[in-house]
Amino acid sequence: MMPGFTGNPLDRADPLRHDAAALAAAREDATARLLRLDGLLPVTSGHDRLEWVPLADEPLDQLVLLGLHAGEPRFAALPESSAGRDGEVQAIRSPELMGLLGALAPGEAAIYATARSLLLWHARHRFCANCGAATNPYRAGWGRRCPACTAEHFPRTDPVVIMIAEHDGRALIGRQPSWPEGRYSALAGFVEPGESIEEAVAREVWEEAGVRVGKVRYLASQPWPFPSQLMIACVAEAEDDALTIDSNELEDAIWVPRPLVREVLAGNPGPFLPPPPYAIAHTLLQAWAACDETPGDLS
Numbered sequence: 001m002m003p004g005f006t007g008n009p010l011d012r013a014d015p016l017r018h019d020a021a022a023l024a025a026a027r028e029d030a031t032a033r034l035l036r037l038d039g040l041l042p043v044t045s046g047h048d049r050l051e052w053v054p055l056a057d058e059p060l061d062q063l064v065l066l067g068l069h070a071g072e073p074r075f076a077a078l079p080e081s082s083a084g085r086d087g088e089v090q091a092i093r094s095p096e097l098m099g100l101l102g103a104l105a106p107g108e109a110a111i112y113a114t115a116r117s118l119l120l121w122h123a124r125h126r127f128c129a130n131c132g133a134a135t136n137p138y139r140a141g142w143g144r145r146c147p148a149c150t151a152e153h154f155p156r157t158d159p160v161v162i163m164i165a166e167h168d169g170r171a172l173i174g175r176q177p178s179w180p181e182g183r184y185s186a187l188a189g190f191v192e193p194g195e196s197i198e199e200a201v202a203r204e205v206w207e208e209a210g211v212r213v214g215k216v217r218y219l220a221s222q223p224w225p226f227p228s229q230l231m232i233a234c235v236a237e238a239e240d241d242a243l244t245i246d247s248n249e250l251e252d253a254i255w256v257p258r259p260l261v262r263e264v265l266a267g268n269p270g271p272f273l274p275p276p277p278y279a280i281a282h283t284l285l286q287a288w289a290a291c292d293e294t295p296g297d298l299s
Contacts, residue, residue: 003222004278008110010067031072064141117228167238174253210244222280
């Protein structure tokens with residue numbers, strides 16, 4: 001099972017970002033289309049498909065080239081104003097947005113995730129971090145340049161480890177109080193400067209649940225557009241199962257055996273609700289539950 005927000009079918013067309021004439025021609029292409037959004041919410045057509053509309057009068061310097069679909073240009077429009085209170089509200093993972101994401105076809109969700117991350121980055125980075133002057137979009141919307149000090153700025157992606165610790169055929173999962181009632185998921189946390197993925201996994205499991213882990217195994221990764229993280233899914237072998245929960249991070253944490261995880265993921269009632277299918281935590285639990293009991297086998 002591919003993680004959610006992966007499998008983007010668009011050709012990112014990097015050469016066009018550096019070729020002003022070719023980019024202008026793409027803008028004028030009769031097949032060019034603009035991603036229709038309601039603020040930052042996706043507008044769907046045919047239930048599981050994104051809606052695309054003609055470009056009309058949008059100027060090229062206010063467009064982001066998302067890529068090419070069978071050679072046809074696909075764009076998104078930059079936000080009209082800087083991200084103040086309205087922008088922050090739009091960035092929230094509302095129930096409406098989560099419902100829309102759950103209905104989108106996988107490739108469509110990946111396109112939307114790319115657009116959302118880029119548009120939020122532009123909304124939040126209109127001024128130069130070096131000198132404070134207003135910046136201008138360039139490289140087909142994949143960068144911003146400062147006219148005052150010539151500094152160049154590019155969209156950032158923050159690495160986040162997301163993991164389950166395993167011990168004696170059981171996985172450690174936790175919940176945050178803001179989640180829907182009964183939902184549990186994998187533990188997660190940002191990778192800090194000067195830290196490897198393995199070190200971040202060990203630190204986060206220890207800080208959040210008081211569990212020491214040894215071997216760490218990578219499973220998969222996922223772009224997560226809230227606002228722009230790279231989720232790095234791992235399984236860690238716990239040295240023991242004693243829990244000391246950090247209440248600032250988690251409301252609760254529990255150990256769950258493979259048979260129970262399989263039942264819950266199959267849609268049967270259980271003591272917890274699993275993460276939604278588009279979250280890589282779902283992919284992680286599914287892979288762990290499907291593997292043999294032998295530690296280290298996630299094939």
